[in-house]
Amino acid sequence: MSKSKVRVRFAPSPTGPLHMGGVRTALFNYLFAKKHGGDFLLRIEDTDQNRFVPGAEEYIIESLNWCGLHFDEGPGVGGNYEPYRQSERKTLYKQYADQLIESGWAYYAFDTPEELEKLRLEAEQKGEVFSYGIQTRNALCNSLTLTNEEVENRLQAGEHFVVRFKMPENTYVTENDIIRGEVTFNTSVLDDKVIYKWDGMPTYHLANVVDDHLMEITHVIRGEEWLSSMPLHVLLYRALGWEIRPRFAHLPLILKPVGKGKLSKRDGDKMGFPVFPLLWNDQTSGETFHGYREDGYFPEAFINLLALLGWNPGIEQEFFSLEELVSVFSLERVVKSGSRFDPEKAKWFNRHYFQQKSEQELAVLFQPVLKEKGVTVSDEMVIKVIAEIKERCELVPQLWEQGYYFFETPKSYDAKTIEKRWLAETPGQLTEICGVFETVESWEQPLIKEAFSNFMNEKGWNFGAVMNPLRLCLVGGNVGPDLFKICEILGKKETISRIKVAIATIAK
Ligand code: GLU
Numbered sequence: 001m002s003k004s005k006v007r008v009r010f011a012p013s014p015t016g017p018l019h020m021g022g023v024r025t026a027l028f029n030y031l032f033a034k035k036h037g038g039d040f041l042l043r044i045e046d047t048d049q050n051r052f053v054p055g056a057e058e059y060i061i062e063s064l065n066w067c068g069l070h071f072d073e074g075p076g077v078g079g080n081y082e083p084y085r086q087s088e089r090k091t092l093y094k095q096y097a098d099q100l101i102e103s104g105w106a107y108y109a110f111d112t113p114e115e116l117e118k119l120r121l122e123a124e125q126k127g128e129v130f131s132y133g134i135q136t137r138n139a140l141c142n143s144l145t146l147t148n149e150e151v152e153n154r155l156q157a158g159e160h161f162v163v164r165f166k167m168p169e170n171t172y173v174t175e176n177d178i179i180r181g182e183v184t185f186n187t188s189v190l191d192d193k194v195i196y197k198w199d200g201m202p203t204y205h206l207a208n209v210v211d212d213h214l215m216e217i218t219h220v221i222r223g224e225e226w227l228s229s230m231p232l233h234v235l236l237y238r239a240l241g242w243e244i245r246p247r248f249a250h251l252p253l254i255l256k257p258v259g260k261g262k263l264s265k266r267d268g269d270k271m272g273f274p275v276f277p278l279l280w281n282d283q284t285s286g287e288t289f290h291g292y293r294e295d296g297y298f299p300e301a302f303i304n305l306l307a308l309l310g311w312n313p314g315i316e317q318e319f320f321s322l323e324e325l326v327s328v329f330s331l332e333r334v335v336k337s338g339s340r341f342d343p344e345k346a347k348w349f350n351r352h353y354f355q356q357k358s359e360q361e362l363a364v365l366f367q368p369v370l371k372e373k374g375v376t377v378s379d380e381m382v383i384k385v386i387a388e389i390k391e392r393c394e395l396v397p398q399l400w401e402q403g404y405y406f407f408e409t410p411k412s413y414d415a416k417t418i419e420k421r422w423l424a425e426t427p428g429q430l431t432e433i434c435g436v437f438e439t440v441e442s443w444e445q446p447l448i449k450e451a452f453s454n455f456m457n458e459k460g461w462n463f464g465a466v467m468n469p470l471r472l473c474l475v476g477g478n479v480g481p482d483l484f485k486i487c488e489i490l491g492k493k494e495t496i497s498r499i500k501v502a503i504a505t506i507a508k
Pocket of ligand 1: 010013208221222
């Protein structure tokens with residue numbers, strides 16, 4: 001592989017559903033890769049078996065596919081750097097942990113969880129925070145304090161251990177983050193992170209760096225929460241003797257719509273918008289979390305709104321297709337500060353894509369909603385309905401809210417309209433209108449309207465006094481588009497039948 005080829009990875013841990021912030025990370029990786037003719041990889045970072053959630057990996061892959069963020073290499077797709085699941089790469093990491101121990105960059109630590117917990121509590125009582133590192137490591141149970149023989153014996157005896165990275169003292173690590181510019185850390189404030197465990201599993205830090213190296217990743221584009229891990233990662237490259245390492249770019253946070261802090265799944269519950277791309281059923285808590293897909297958003301709208309959370313195109317344009325994003329995206333235009341998420345703006349984006357879709361396309365998306373409601377109806381009818389109500393909608397399920405009465409006869413009639421509009425003469429008038437409708441041969445809006453109007457004029461009846469109750473009979477309330485269009489779409493038989501049913505029902 002030529003060193004110049006851009007290779008980026010999205011490296012989620014399958015600990016639950018992918019948050020929309022995660023999808024944005026994937027999107028920015030994808031855009032950057034495609035912009036530079038590079039590769040976009042999916043790597044599943046599942047070294048922490050305790051946090052593994054069944055179904056999470058499938059969810060991640062389905063989400064990326066729904067968004068159109070197809071990966072070039074990854075689980076199920078393959079590639080030259082297989083496998084792409086860290087649990088399947090388990091045996092590969094030990095040699096690097098060994099190498100770090102041999103070169104003095106890491107050490108064995110035998111302290112038991114109970115001992116460490118005790119130290120943590122003691123520190124807490126003094127108002128301090130215990131940290132395993134420069135200040136404390138020389139008084140703890142590890143290969144820096146034990147003799148070689150003692151270490152050997154403990155390992156031979158199969159004692160529990162972890163391998164910790166030996167953070168150098170008072171060293172400045174400076175890195176030029178593509179988004180944040182030069183960032184400097186003093187190692188004295190960093191602890192000795194666990195990089196490898198007794199069970200033969202590396203921790204995130206070691207596995208992440210080793211895999212980025214082996215998979216020849218050129219740019220690490222990830223969330224801000226990983227910025228504090230950057231000095232350790234840079235030192236790991238140094239310690240392992242790998243001169244070529246990726247450039248880093250740490251993306252800004254997505255903030256709550258109101259108040260302070262990072263957007264969380266609870267914000268979605270509180271304010272009634274999805275935080276996840278797809279619906280997620282939490283097996284442990286039994287909770288169900290909304291998904292953009294199931295709530296009727298389009299992937300193109302979702303992608304568009306995510307792109308503008310933290311990236312500034314530098315031009316007035318707000319609507320971008322995925323292809324357009326690929327051509328205009330640059331990491332240099334990603335901002336440092338967090339971006340506030342606005343659920344109303346999300347709907348606004350969806351409205352744009354909704355209105356752009358043809359009635360035929362919307363019908364394909366609406367048919368499953370109808371099926372769920374137990375409605376079987378031809379595409380032709382659905383297309384006609386959509387043409388009438390489309391403008392009032394921004395999400396697919398709203399087509400039902402705006403047009404349910406086309407598909408089911410009214411189950412009840414609005415009491416207020418009855419009180420105001422249903423007069424003593426109404427049933428008689430409507431019965432006569434049924435007679436008029438019977439005579440209309442070609443059941444089309446202009447002809448129905450003409451027959452109705454001629455009859456009304458002949459009779460000298462007040463239009464409003466008849467049209468309002470007529471609408472009540474057909475839709476159950478005072479809603480909907482042009483009345484004669486409703487008649488046309490319902491068909492002659494259904495229109496007349498609804499009027500008769502209403503007369504009989506309301507009379508009671
Ligand atoms: N496994 C980490 C996560 O879950 C990946 C962080 C990184 O991209 O380095 O976000």
